[in-house]
Amino acid sequence: MTETKSSNPAAEVWITGIGLATSLGEGLDAHWDALNQRRINVDEKGFAPYIVHPWAPVNFDSQIPKKGDQRQMEAWQRIGTYAAGLALESAGLKGNKEILARMDMIVAAGGGERDLAVDCNILNSEAKGNSAPGFLNERLMNDLRPTLFLAQLSNLLAGNIAIVHGVTGSSRTFMGEEAAGVDAARIALARIAAGQSDIALIGGSQNGERKDLLVLYEFGDFNLTDKFAPVWARGDKRGFALGSGGAFLVIESRAHAEARGAKPYARLTNVVADLARRNHPGEVTATLEKLWSKIGKLGNNGAIITGATGAEPATSEERAFLGEHPDFAVRASGTAFGHTMETQFPLGLALAALSISRGALFPPNDPTGLEVEMSNPPTQIVVIGTGHWRGEGMALVEAIK
Amino acid sequence: MAATRDKFGRPIVVVTGMGVVTSLGTGKADNWKKLTAGESGIRTITRFPTDGLKTTMAGTVDFIPVEPFSSTDLSERLGELVAEEAIAQAGIGTRSDFPGPLFLAVAPVEVEWPQRQELGRAIGASTEVDYDAMLRVSGGGRFAQYHRRFLFGSVADHLAEKFGTKGSPISLSTACASGASAIQLGVEAIRRGEADAALCVATDGSVNPEALVRFSLLSALSTHNEPPQAAVRPFSKNRDGFVMAEGAGALVLESYEAATARGAQILGILAGCGELADSFHRTRSSPDGKPIIGCVRNALSDAGIVSDQIDYINAHGTGTPENDKMEYLGISSVFGERAKQIPVSSNKSMVGHTLSAAGAVEAVFSLLTLEHQRIPPTINYDIPDPAIPFDVVPNKARDARVTAVMSNSFGFGGQNASLILTREPV
Numbered sequence: 012m013t014e015t016k017s018s019n020p021a022a023e024v025w026i027t028g029i030g031l032a033t034s035l036g037e038g039l040d041a042h043w044d045a046l047n048q049r050r051i052n053v054d055e056k057g058f059a060p061y062i063v064h065p066w067a068p069v070n071f072d073s074q075i076p077k078k079g080d081q082r083q084m085e086a087w088q089r090i091g092t093y094a095a096g097l098a099l100e101s102a103g104l105k106g107n108k109e110i111l112a113r114m115d116m117i118v119a120a121g122g123g124e125r126d127l128a129v130d131c132n133i134l135n136s137e138a139k140g141n142s143a144p145g146f147l148n149e150r151l152m153n154d155l156r157p158t159l160f161l162a163q164l165s166n167l168l169a170g171n172i173a174i175v176h177g178v179t180g181s182s183r184t185f186m187g188e189e190a191a192g193v194d195a196a197r198i199a200l201a202r203i204a205a206g207q208s209d210i211a212l213i214g215g216s217q218n219g220e221r222k223d224l225l226v227l228y229e230f231g232d233f234n235l236t237d238k239f240a241p242v243w244a245r246g247d248k249r250g251f252a253l254g255s256g257g258a259f260l261v262i263e264s265r266a267h268a269e270a271r272g273a274k275p276y277a278r279l280t281n282v283v284a285d286l287a288r289r290n291h292p293g294e295v296t297a298t299l300e301k302l303w304s305k306i307g308k309l310g311n312n313g314a315i316i317t318g319a320t321g322a323e324p325a326t327s328e329e330r331a332f333l334g335e336h337p338d339f340a341v342r343a344s345g346t347a348f349g350h351t352m353e354t355q356f357p358l359g360l361a362l363a364a365l366s367i368s369r370g371a372l373f374p375p376n377d378p379t380g381l382e383v384e385m386s387n388p389p390t391q392i393v394v395i396g397t398g399h400w401r402g403e404g405m406a407l408v409e410a411i412k
Numbered sequence: 413m414a415a416t417r418d419k420f421g422r423p424i425v426v427v428t429g430m431g432v433v434t435s436l437g438t439g440k441a442d443n444w445k446k447l448t449a450g451e452s453g454i455r456t457i458t459r460f461p462t463d464g465l466k467t468t469m470a471g472t473v474d475f476i477p478v479e480p481f482s483s484t485d486l487s488e489r490l491g492e493l494v495a496e497e498a499i500a501q502a503g504i505g506t507r508s509d510f511p512g513p514l515f516l517a518v519a520p521v522e523v524e525w526p527q528r529q530e531l532g533r534a535i536g537a538s539t540e541v542d543y544d545a546m547l548r549v550s551g552g553g554r555f556a557q558y559h560r561r562f563l564f565g566s567v568a569d570h571l572a573e574k575f576g577t578k579g580s581p582i583s584l585s586t587a588c589a590s591g592a593s594a595i596q597l598g599v600e601a602i603r604r605g606e607a608d609a610a611l612c613v614a615t616d617g618s619v620n621p622e623a624l625v626r627f628s629l630l631s632a633l634s635t636h637n638e639p640p641q642a643a644v645r646p647f648s649k650n651r652d653g654f655v656m657a658e659g660a661g662a663l664v665l666e667s668y669e670a671a672t673a674r675g676a677q678i679l680g681i682l683a684g685c686g687e688l689a690d691s692f693h694r695t696r697s698s699p700d701g702k703p704i705i706g707c708v709r710n711a712l713s714d715a716g717i718v719s720d721q722i723d724y725i726n727a728h729g730t731g732t733p734e735n736d737k738m739e740y741l742g743i744s745s746v747f748g749e750r751a752k753q754i755p756v757s758s759n760k761s762m763v764g765h766t767l768s769a770a771g772a773v774e775a776v777f778s779l780l781t782l783e784h785q786r787i788p789p790t791i792n793y794d795i796p797d798p799a800i801p802f803d804v805v806p807n808k809a810r811d812a813r814v815t816a817v818m819s820n821s822f823g824f825g826g827q828n829a830s831l832i833l834t835r836e837p838v
Binding site: 061083116120121122123127130131134135137138139143144145147148149151152155157158159160161163164165166167169170171173174177178179180181182183184185186187188190191193194197198201202205207222223225226227228229230231232233234284285286288400401402404 | 461462463464465466518520521522523525528529531532533535536537540541542543544546547550551552553555556557558559560562563564565568569572573579580581582583584585586587593597600601603604605606621622625626627628629630687688689690691692693694695703823826827
């Protein structure tokens with residue numbers, strides 16, 4: 012197990028900026044309103060029988076001023092670069108060249124968006140008997156747009172954020188589905204807590220409206236089909252609905268924040284993570300329990316925001332864990348946002364910080380009754396990230412006393 | 413070595429195990445012998461048809477059998493081999509119980525053409541292939557192994573299981589700097605006191621048609637196909653691009669305290685790491701060289717040394733017109749007049765550009781340089797570029813007194829990383 016804690020009082024870490032751009036809209040007010048109205052944006056038709064949470068269109072110009080920059084990116088990079096801009100704005104750092112130049116960045120990224128037409132053209136030609144040795148080479152050389160590779164490369168979301176927003180401290184990109192989002196937060200927090208960094212931008216983005224991405228999860232029968240249902244109500248129709256969205260946060264040491272007069276949303280107290288082998292039933296439940304015991308001192312005014320996917324057996328194992336902690340009100344972000352994979356954990360952190368800063372946990376959205384109302388303002392929120400296949404992570408987000 | 417902490421009060425990070433595989437061969441001995449003999453591992457590609465391609469050569473690793481074959485499977489196998497070699501040398505834990513985290517630099521994993529073509533065949537010749545048709549044949553468990561194989565985290569997942577590393581493994585990409593970044597993450601974890609040991613692995617087995625085409629379309633690759641061994645010409649006037657290559661490198665890092673407590677042999681010190689992002693362009697460096705200069709300075713200050721103390725620079729040295737020029741600008745800005753005298757050689761002239769693995773492969777070669785007091789050459793150096801007056805250690809290896817090495821990695825998307833490696837703590 013790896014864990015990271017701010018043990019040095021001087022290295023308390025605050026969340027000072029939040030950027031959200033998802034299927035529910037953009038910005039903190041839009042998201043708060045949508046969550047309080049229990050609004051969900053799903054498309055059951057466009058990718059039928061699959062279900063996606065489609066991107067709510069924005070004016071990209073407002074965060075990515077140059078059209079040339081926008082054109083160099085595929086959708087997932089545009090979404091992420093946009094959300095990163097919102098986070099920097101939220102932190103009051105837009106245009107602050109001095110800080111941005113030394114700001115560290117850890118991005119949790121997928122990537123690899125295919126040119127579907129090029130792929131299908133090749134396969135159709137091959138089906139018709141085109142099997143000359145150089146056929147694949149020739150088609151790829153002639154039909155691929157030369158800059159597509161840059162739009163596919165996982166580290167080029169960070170690259171675009173550096174170019175567009177001027178964030179040029181250290182730049183790291185983590186890959187690895189849900190766990191990448193957990194570890195981006197874990198490592199960024201650890202570095203600041205230990206004095207290896209002062210301020211960092213963390214987050215990720217996904218374009219969920221991708222048939223090539225659906226294929227990967229279809230290989231494992233992970234896609235939710237036909238009819239949408241909230242995460243806890245999927246029963247035998249298990250699986251997840253891919254979501255489009257970007258979530259970024261600015262985190263910094265308390266000293267750095269206070270020195271520049273930044274107002275925090277909440278404290279990022281701890282992030283822990285592990286990799287259960289999942290060879291036997293109950294391993295995920297046991298791992299979540301172990302993480303819970305390490306996350307920090309928990310009181311009785313807490314809630315849980317989980318990125319539970321609806322995939323099995325991970326979701327049932329997580330339910331068993333949640334059942335052991337009934338005094339914490341639960342919210343599944345996958346219901347409203349779909350599954351944004353690498354971005355789900357940063358999304359959870361963002362929702363936790365937002366809730367704490369607004370003095371309320373957003374209402375439940377669950378017909379099964381697992382999610383219950385919480386009347387008090389939450390002072391602690393545990394964010395959970397259980398990978399559909401591998402990886403378990405937790406974070407403790409707390410109100411600042 | 414008495415002190416366990418460096419001059420900044422941080423745990424000293426030492427190397428106790430190394431592993432390497434390249435087109436030159438498997439393991440340190442084989443690689444070092446050929447590297448110092450000035451041999452090239454670049455060959456004409458035989459793995460797949462090269463008709464229609466402008467670049468037909470690469471530094472492939474064709475002598476490691478992998479079944480079933482995919483770039484991802486090859487990358488994983490190379491990663492296994494170097495981790496095994498490093499752990500065995502370190503004598504740490506057991507073969508399947510490594511007492512620390514895994515940091516893995518790997519190329520972004522994706523479904524590859526053979527699998528896509530298999531889907532095409534599953535659809536059948538009488539149905540038009542589109543992604544809806546592909547989706548219809550993808551489920552039901554028939555291709556379940558492709559979900560497991562082509563997740564981004566799959567290589568790290570398998571290596572973590574095989575070697576019993578602790579906690580959540582990290583898969584990272586910083587383009588051509590990835591190998592250095594994996595090492596840097598290990599150094600930072602040990603300095604934070606989070607771990608006494610870290611397994612840092614970097615691997616790349618991605619010479620396949622689409623990867624070759626992608627770099628070719630960006631005009632980044634050499635097209636000097638004949639003879640292939642002469643294609644990579646770092647710092648030469650007639651250099652024309654890099655050559656894709658495969659390989660893997662692994663380091664076992666430990667705190668000096670933990671290493672000496674268990675009586676491990678210390679192979680070298682990871683004295684410093686520097687990094688700095690470039691915001692100028694997605695593939696080109698800022699013309700003023702400031703990010704590279706800043707990265708190099710960051711590495712020196714992280715190690716707490718000055719440029720005069722560097723005896724040798726293991727260059728990024730890809731052999732592209734752009735990189736080599738920018739590397740000279742960066743180095744000469746920091747090292748001043750000494751830039752013309754300090755030996756600067758490029759392993760890539762022989763093993764090619766091992767991409768996600770490069771930073772780690774070249775860190776291993778830098779440590780071997782320190783061990784053997786012998787500097788590998790930059791081969792194919794026949795026509796110097798007068799604008800780059802480096803001492804590139806041309807064509808033949810050179811014995812030298814080397815106490816501190818700087819190893820540079822500068823990648824697409826503005827990722828710059830530099831490592832400082834020494835024999836003794838500085």
